[in-house]
Amino acid sequence: MYYKRHEFQQRFFLLWAAGLVAGAFGGLLAYALYHMHGLGGYSGWRWTFIIEGLLSIVSALSAKFLIAEWPERAKFLSSEVKELLKELNACDAGEGARMDRLNGAAWRRIMSDWKIYVVLFVPSIVNSLGYSDIESQVHSIPTWAVTAVVTMMVSFLSDCWRHGYGFVILGVVFASIGYIILLCRGPLSRGLNVYVRYMVVFFVTTGCYIAQPVAIVWMASNLSGHYKRAAGLAIQVGFGNIGGIIASNIFNRDDAPLYTVGYGTSLAMIVFCGIMSTIFTTGLLIENKKRDQRKRDDRLQLDEDVLDDLSHDDPRYRFSL
Template identity: 45%
Template sequence: MSLQPTKDDLDTGITHLEHPKSNSDENDAARRLLIDPKAEKKLVFKCDIHVLPPITVLFFLSFMDRTNIGNARIQGMTHDLQMSGRDYNVALFIFFIPYILFEVPSNLIIKRIAPSTWLSIIMILWGIATLGQGLVTNVAGLIGCRFVLGVFEAGLFPGCVYLISMYYKRYELQWRMSLFFSASILAGAFSGLLAFAIANMAGVGGYGAWRWIFIIEGLLTIVIGLVSKWWIADWPETAKFLNDEERKMLLSRLAQDTQDATMNHWNKGTAKRIGRDWKIHAGTVAYFGVVNTGYAGSFFIPTILNQMGLTAAAAQVRSIPIYVVATITCLTVAYLTDRLRHRYSFTMIGICVATIGYILLLSQQHVAVGVRYFALFLVVSGGYTTQPVTLAWLANNVSGHYKRSVSAAAQVGLGNIGGIVASNVFFDSEAPLYWTGYGVSLGMLWICAAACTVLYLGVKRENKKRDRGDRDWRLQGENVDNLGDDHPSWRFTT
């Protein structure tokens, strides 16, 4: 073997390794490139600048648009719409029905068309649904808008997770995923700040303050959606911000990270391999268990603070520090888990922190108001420590375009059944103690813990089998180039 760099390759930081002729495909050729570290660092930074900002803004707006109903609730929405009984809970959980059903179909669509086209279209449509919530005159209208909102928001989160996973190596992913995910945390803080500012708009145009929350945020989403077609990055193979040399380098480094574990052809074998993958099932259950805490906080924290004796305006403002601290915690953990190349322990730390918070809330009759407020910091920070790690962990442990597409959609889609749970366990009749809500949320956290433990022990055991050569027999079958992470050379992330 000898190094034979060309002048152009030296200029772009790529060196080819000459190998004997073989039947290797493009991935084999890509893996035979040595990449200059300085050129690679520059390329990764360029991807960070072009890939992450637009989808982070989109996710920020999507999470704000789905959870601002919690802020609108204490600004007069329930009174004006004459909501009673379980009306608020129904308005919350109706969103998740289409959101769950359309996740996988949406990710199969985004695989076939440009992400910039698909994401910008659905963003404009869910912006219209958000605006519509500010114009409804009854509960039925609100529920209808929430349903439409779920239809069009369904494709954003799994599509963005899928897009990010196609640009970075496995141990670069958590930091980028958490930067993206932090948008949902900051959305909680910004919603509180915006709702506080909008409180003074009561009566403007004959509308209550709660209506202006939906109208202003809906219009903002529509405007950003109109320009996002020219802002969102497409797949690495077609991204306009990359030149030919950069594209070659990017695909090369990704191929080196994946090695032979590719899955880029859809057939019956592919479908069976994906459907039977226990890792996807474990990752979905883990996300299901922890996502409940994220939604419970967004939907009910303003109400909980209001019932602690704060005015509506004060409750909006007091929610801001909770989400700021959660964002800092989330990003700190993201840096550490990528640097240490380990996921499991960080999921368990987050679960334990949130558990302490729930125990304090369940004991709130015996603790001061300040302790209850502190408990909300623990619950939200602990939940948002674990939630993004479960996403990156599963993405780390599946390989190939199709498998990452389906696994991301399945994890987010089916996992969001936890949002339905969160919508239906906080009963007005139990306010302000919310025994059922806190108790169920605590139990679901430990469902997440159990699933994370299964995933950790399972991949660790599988790595040992592959080290012993127990999976080498798979190389004797057909479609060896489409095995994905079932390929014996693949090693899983713990």
């Protein structure tokens, strides 16, 4: 609510970057905590849980004081700034295109929005390279660092060009190349070059971390009204976390070190992500064209209280590609 649609990707990257930094420094921290093995009678992995758990708790407690209130209720904003933000958001969304009341009709619009469900589907390699577990933690650091830089560049360009689809497909291509190489190469015992597999980690990690944040913001930027945007993000991110359950069942020890089932399933899902993103874009193009041809103008005849709560179903709203 503080930024226009095409100012959101770069800000979201800062949040997303926390995960990337955690991936990089988490490996370094785990490496350091490993050497606490035996201290106080605890194993190294126990110290990892204790220290990292405490950091998570402290971060969660600080959220109460760091997360900003809605603009209209923010005490640190003057009335003039609040009014300016309201006008900027109204201009960005188009005349109308709000959802300020969360009633039965609003919930029906939220839960029946095809755009939310289409993008639901958009989103231990290092350990198989022959390194020990602790070496794997250290070797994962450069992959997260490179991924953070690339994702930052993509976030800037996505906002600058007001475009999401092409960057999602770019991420799909990178990740697909990585998984294809993994599926086409044999295990280390058959002469596989360890550096090739390490390179693949960069392809897969960078590809996935390009596609995921862009897809999330792209969907959110096409949901107007803070209630619908909040509900859409919750559904998308919530269902997206199911991926962790799937991963734990497709990467089995019996499959090591090839992990054919795991890599094959991952490749299929990343390709499916590209297909669903294409369907999403096609749907937005068709809907924008219908609105340009004034085929949705009958909605303007609705009662004013209904029209004010149409969200992006308001025919004056245009979707972002």
